[in-house]
Amino acid sequence: MxxxxxxxxxxxxxxxxxxxxxxxxxxxxxxxxxxxxxxxxxxxxxxxxxxxxxxxxxxxxxxxxxxxxxxxxxxxxxxxxxxxxxxxxxxxxxxxxxxxxxxxxxxxxxxxxxxxxxxxxxxxxxxxxxxxxxxxxxxxxxxxxxxxxxxxxxxxxxxxxxxxxxxxxxxxxxxxxxxxxxxxxxxxxxNRGLALSDDGHGTLHIKGRIPIADGEELAAVLNAHAESAWRQQLDHDGEGAELRPRDKKVLLADALMTLVRGHQAHRQAPTHGGDRPRVNVHLNYADLVGGLGDMVMSGGAFISAAEARRLACDCDLIPMVLDSLGIPLDVGRTERLVNPHLRAAVVARDRGCVFPGCDRGPAECEVHHLRPWWAGELVKFSV
Known part of the structure; x- marks a missing residue:
């Protein structure tokens, strides 16, 4: 031994x-x-x-x-x-x-x-x-x-x-x-990879690793945005403000979302699941106007009505009529192929693939007709 x-x-x-x-x-x-x-x-x-x-x-x-x-x-x-x-x-x-x-x-x-x-x-x-x-x-x-x-x-x-x-x-x-x-x-x-996980308490955790050269590129861009935001904060608060470690993390997180929102604003992302990348939030008009209550997103997570109002400032609003069970009744059938409005209705109804045992989310699914379009059948999600 x-x-x-x-x-x-x-x-x-x-x-x-x-x-x-x-x-x-x-x-x-x-x-x-x-x-x-x-x-x-x-x-x-x-x-x-x-x-x-x-x-x-x-x-x-x-x-x-x-x-x-x-x-x-x-x-x-x-x-x-x-x-x-x-x-x-x-x-x-x-x-x-x-x-x-x-x-x-x-x-x-x-x-x-x-x-x-x-x-x-x-x-x-x-x-x-x-x-x-x-x-x-x-x-x-x-x-x-x-x-x-x-x-x-x-x-x-x-x-x-x-x-x-x-x-x-x-x-x-x-x-x-x-x-x-x-x-x-x-x-x-x-071994590169990235994982996104909802902790169930309002936070999405981001964990991953990339090659160091790629990481330097990412860090350079994020740091540039973070530095710009920090300088703007200094102009507002005065030169005596101190940058703490916690502030740097917040600035980097905000910088990442600045990149995402800029990407979306210029519609640079490829289509995903038959539509451009979207965040779908389901709420009724009264809650949107009043800013009270909580709203469910297409992935199942909840956000406040106030946060939904913020998202609604720069988004596509798709009105639809639902029955008492939440089934979309009126989004029109003037087109044979599935358009973004109809797809949004299917997102609201199915929340993902309807095939038994499949847990794929809406973005990973295509929309198909159960019966031919001319027969008037509602569409469904499937992978």
Whole structure:
């Protein structure tokens, strides 16, 4: 089994210190220095416990203990009992195994000289170096990086990996860096993606990743709009206004919507589902005029009537007559092909594909007649 040195004893001492401080009835009366020492001790305990977990994971994996006892992988065993997502568990196991390949690094983690996050960066950097550099050069790189962990945070260590390589193997550094960048660019292009999710509380979450070159283009445009908006705010509030981190995030979010609305205003987007991209809001005239109540959008999310009024300032208003069940009665049948008005009526009625079990939204659907147009049958949505 992998040796942990004094890891177990160190964890017990630090954990006892933290536990005792938290249970003390006079915690609120501690001095600022005492609270800072407590925070430092707790952080050190976290690093040591993470190092112990990595040691245990490597031993479990070496023995195939999870498969022997629970008929599952190590990551799945963590997932079942500890409340992590399976993706997180796979990352923990993969990271622990990679860090275990470097003896000097694991020893430094065991005595608290390197945190888990620093260790992950160092191990990842060392893994990218070619084996033909030789054990002696790789060993010197490992020693140097472990020593630098005392003064550099994980982000700074990422840059230090290649500075160390340049020092230890200057004749190979450019070649290795070029190969690394090519691999990263291919991976970034392959793994790019964007997800939009409604949290059910009035917010759409945007999460994704794109290649760094594409990201720089996006950042340049968004920052330009954000800077312009900030200057306008300064003109209004005066030069003494301070730009806080929170303000910058708000300005960038507003900049993104500026791009979207400009795109829509000039009708630059391609048609989607037989019509230009639209946001459909269903409301009655009295609510629109009064600005009271809540309105449902085509995707099922709700917005206030006041927000619907804002949208109505610059939109296409399509009147239609509905029956008591909400079925559109009067939008006309003067055209054989489905026009935007008729499509809007089907959006209001069906809210998406009507095929049993299909959950596609209106924008992903085409409109078809159940029976021939001349027979007077209402249309329906389907993918």
């Amino acid at each position: 992998e040796s942990t040195g004094g890891l177990g004893g160190a964890i017990e001492v630090v954990a006892s210190l933290v536990s005792g401080a938290l249970e003390a009835p006079d915690l609120g009366l501690m001095t600022d220095r005492g609270v800072l020492e407590l925070m430092t001790a707790a952080d050190r305990a976290v690093s040591l416990v993470e190092a112990a977990r990595a040691v245990a994971i490597r031993e479990v994996d070496r023995r195939v203990a999870a498969e022997n006892e629970a008929h599952c992988s190590t990551a799945e065993f963590l997932h079942r009992g500890l409340g992590h997502t399976i993706q997180r568990c796979r990352m923990i196991v993969r990271d622990a195994k990679r860090r275990g390949e470097y003896a000097r690094l694991t020893a430094a983690e065991a005595n608290g000289a390197v945190t888990g996050e620093q260790g992950s960066v160092i191990a990842h950097g060392l893994a990218l170096m070619p084996d033909d550099l030789g054990a002696e050069v790789l060993g010197r790189c490992e020693d140097t990086l472990v020593g630098l962990a005392g003064s550099l945070d994980p982000g700074e260590l990422v840059q230090a990996v290649w500075r160390v390589l340049e020092h230890e193997a200057p004749e190979r550094a450019d070649e290795i860096l070029a190969e690394r960048l090519e691999r990263e660019e291919k991976a970034a292009r392959k």
